[in-house]
Amino acid sequence: EAGVTQFPSHSVIEKGQTVTLRCDPISGHDNLYWYRRVMGKEIKFLLHFVKESKQDESGMPNNRFLAERTGGTYSTLKVQPAELEDSGVYFCASRPTGSNTEAFFGQGTRLTVV
Amino acid sequence: RKEVEQDPGPFNVPEGATVAFNCTYSNSASQSFFWYRQDCRKEPKLLMSVYSSGNEDGRFTAQLNRASQYISLLIRDSKLSDSATYLCVVRPPGGYNKLIFGAGTRLAVHP
Numbered sequence: 001e002a003g004v005t006q007f008p009s010h011s012v013i014e015k016g017q018t019v020t021l022r023c024d025p026i027s028g029h030d031n032l033y034w035y036r037r038v039m040g041k042e043i044k045f046l047l048h049f050v051k052e053s054k055q056d057e058s059g060m061p062n063n064r065f066l067a068e069r070t071g072g073t074y075s076t077l078k079v080q081p082a083e084l085e086d087s088g089v090y091f092c093a094s095r096p097t098g099s100n101t102e103a104f105f106g107q108g109t110r111l112t113v114v
Numbered sequence: 115r116k117e118v119e120q121d122p123g124p125f126n127v128p129e130g131a132t133v134a135f136n137c138t139y140s141n142s143a144s145q146s147f148f149w150y151r152q153d154c155r156k157e158p159k160l161l162m163s164v165y166s167s168g169n170e171d172g173r174f175t176a177q178l179n180r181a182s183q184y185i186s187l188l189i190r191d192s193k194l195s196d197s198a199t200y201l202c203v204v205r206p207p208g209g210y211n212k213l214i215f216g217a218g219t220r221l222a223v224h225p
Binding site for chain 2: 004031033035041042043044045048056059091095100102103105106107108110
């Protein structure tokens with residue numbers, strides 16, 4: 001069974017440009033999460049989808065970040081315009097329905113804004 | 115104060131050593147507790163959940179002290195393959211199962 005896949009694995013963009021990250025969760029997982037790790041800091045929660053609905057977006061840094069999950073399958077996270085402090089590793093995780101189910105993480109997208 | 119705090123590390127130990135990691139969390143109402151392992155430039159992977167009564171999985175033992183808001187992980191008979199960053203992770207109350215991560219403690223096991 002395929003795991004959580006993220007694309008691209010790496011992205012280098014200039015400040016002010018737009019970048020879109022994609023996450024394909026494990027098939028059948030209704031819960032999808034985005035997390036971010038900036039250099040030297042802990043992994044931090046960004047937001048949570050249940051199917052196509054945003055359940056919790058309390059971790060989104062500001063309105064330059066937009067996450068979507070149309071149709072409740074894959075999700076995209078767009079950063080527009082990117083700033084230097086957006087550099088980091090963006091992880092996606094998915095989890096099946098159920099309160100004690102394990103979340104599985106993708107390998108992450110390493111974003112560098114120069 | 116950070117929600118989850120861990121030993122800063124790194125821990126450098128020889129093969130066969132026993133090593134212990136500690137972690138504290140700030141929200142006394144937190145519901146679930148985990149240790150994750152993260153290899154360099156890889157994704158975090160669940161190592162084990164931590165239960166109130168303590169639990170063991172082979173060479174790994176996890177303990178939880180709710181009164182002190184303290185979590186520990188003990189690794190016995192360290193192997194080279196145990197080298198990784200160990201993340202203390204907490205699920206807060208009412209958080210739709212989002213996870214709160216500590217910054218991690220790096221372990222390097224040498225021959």
